[in-house]
Amino acid sequence: MNIVSDPRVMQREAEKLRLAGKRLAVVPTMGALHEGHCTLLREARKHADCVIVTVFVNPAQFGEGEDFARYPRDLPADTARAAEAGADLLFSPDAAAMYGDGYQTFVTVEQVAKPLEGALRPIHFRGVATVVAKLFHLTKPHVAVFGQKDAQQVVVISRMVKDLDFDCELIIVPTVRESDGLARSSRNVYLTPAQRKEAPVLYASLKGAADAVANGERSAAPLTAAIRAAITSRTSGTIDYVSVADGDTLRELAALEHGQHILVSLAVKFGTTRLIDNIPLTVA
C-alpha cells in the first residue's frame, strides 16, 4: 500500500492513475479505523481499480469544546488495517498542509445542515463539506464511499455533490453493528462498561420504530415517544434529539406518506460520550 502525506503528491498520483484509465474510489475517514471502515473499503474495492483511504482528523468540523484534541489517532494501526482491508493508497495529510496561512474558503450546504447534528454543532457540516470538497479535488475519485452511520453527513455530501456538479458517484454502505446492535463508532471506546451495556437500546428503539412503520404507523409522534421512553427508562443516557424526518430534506415530519423516504435518527449522551444512530426507511 502506497502512503502519501503531501497533498500535491496525492493529486499528481490521482491524475496519473486517471490518465492511465484506472477507476478510483475514495473512502474519507478520520482514522481510528474499525470494522465499519473496513466494510467501506471492501465495498470500494468492488467499484474501483484503485482504493484510496484518507485519514485526516479535520479540525474544521470540530467546534470549540468538542473532542478534536482527544479524538483517537493511531496512524500505524490505521495503516495496518487499511492494508489488510485492501486499500491501495493511504492519504494522510497534516492540518497545516490542508489549511495553510490565510485559509478562508468554505463550502456551505444550507438547509440540510441545520437540523439534528447541525443544530448542536453549528460549524460541523461546513467543515465536513469543505474537507470532502478538498479531498475530492486531491484524490479525483470516480466513486466515493460513505457509511450510513453518519446519516446527515450522507445527506449533506449528496446535496453538495449534486449542487456543485462533482463528477463522482456516491455509494452509501449500511451501518456496521456489533452483535448486540450497537453501531460501530470510533467513539465507542469512550463508553464505560456500564454505558456499553446500555447502548444497544439505541438501535433496539430505532428498530422498534421501523417495525411500527412496517405495521402501519403513519404518525411521527408515537414513534419518537416510544424511542424516548425506551432510552429514558432503560439507559442512563441523556437524549439530544430523536427525529423522524424526510430522508432528502431532513425536514421534521408529522405524518408519513406511502413511498416516502424517511430517516429515523437520534443522538444520546452517555456522560461526555455522544452516540448517534439512525435507520433510513421507505414507507411501504
Add this chain to the structure above:
Amino acid sequence: MNIVSDPRVMQREAEKLRLAGKRLAVVPTMGALHEGHCTLLREARKHADCVIVTVFVNPAQFGEGEDFARYPRDLPADTARAAEAGADLLFSPDAAAMYGDGYQTFVTVEQVAKPLEGALRPIHFRGVATVVAKLFHLTKPHVAVFGQKDAQQVVVISRMVKDLDFDCELIIVPTVRESDGLARSSRNVYLTPAQRKEAPVLYASLKGAADAVANGERSAAPLTAAIRAAITSRTSGTIDYVSVADGDTLRELAALEHGQHILVSLAVKFGTTRLIDNIPLTVA
C-alpha cells in the same frame, strides 16, 4: 465550434477529452463577448489543445436591484465571436440546469471578498466562487483564464483554487482597453455619449497613481486623494470607492513597502452605470 448546453453532456465531453490526453482551458464569461474576452480566448489557445468558453449570466452573483434582468444577452453574436476567436467549445447552460430544485450549496471565500466590490455587493463573490467551482467541475480545465479587469474576482478565485485544492492553473490577462484607455466592459454600452467621453479619466487617474508610486510615493493617502480629485473635477461620476490595498489580502494600506504587490482600484457610477477599473503594481 461545438455548442453544448446540458451540464452532464459538457462534463462527459470534458472527461473524454482529458482521457484522450488533451489539455483543456476554460474561459468563464457572462457572454456579451467583446474584444477583452477575445483576448482571453486567444491567450487560452496558447495553453491548451481545447479552449472552452462558458457563457452564463449567473443569477447567484447578482443582488436584488442589480442589473441581472437587463444584463446584455446575445448568444448568436457570442457564438460568432467565440468561434472567430478560436474557441473549440461553447458551453451555455440555462439557470434551471445550474441551480435546480432545492439548490443550497455555496462556496464562500471570506476576508478577500468583503472589501471593495464585496462591501457594496454582499453576495456577489459567493455567487462568483460558487459558479466558478461548478464550471470547473463541469469543464475540468487544466488552465482557466480570467481578466485583470475584475481584480477582486481574480483574488477571490485565486484564493478559492488554492484553498480548495482545485487542480487548475490560473492565467490572468491584463485589462484590454479602448484607445483612450477606458477598460473594455460589457457595461460600457450603457454609457451616454457624454459619460463615455468622461470615462477615460478613470484609467488616467489610476495611471497617475502608478506614476506617483514609480516616482517614490510611499503613502496611500495622497494617491487616493489625487484619484478622487481627478474624477470629481473632470467627470460627472459618483465615486463608490478608491482603494490602495495589498494585492493578495486586499487589506487597505496606509504605507507602501518595497517589493509589495498592491492593487489600486476604483468604482465610479455614471448615472446607473457602474464602472470599475484597477492597476496592479509591484512597489519598486
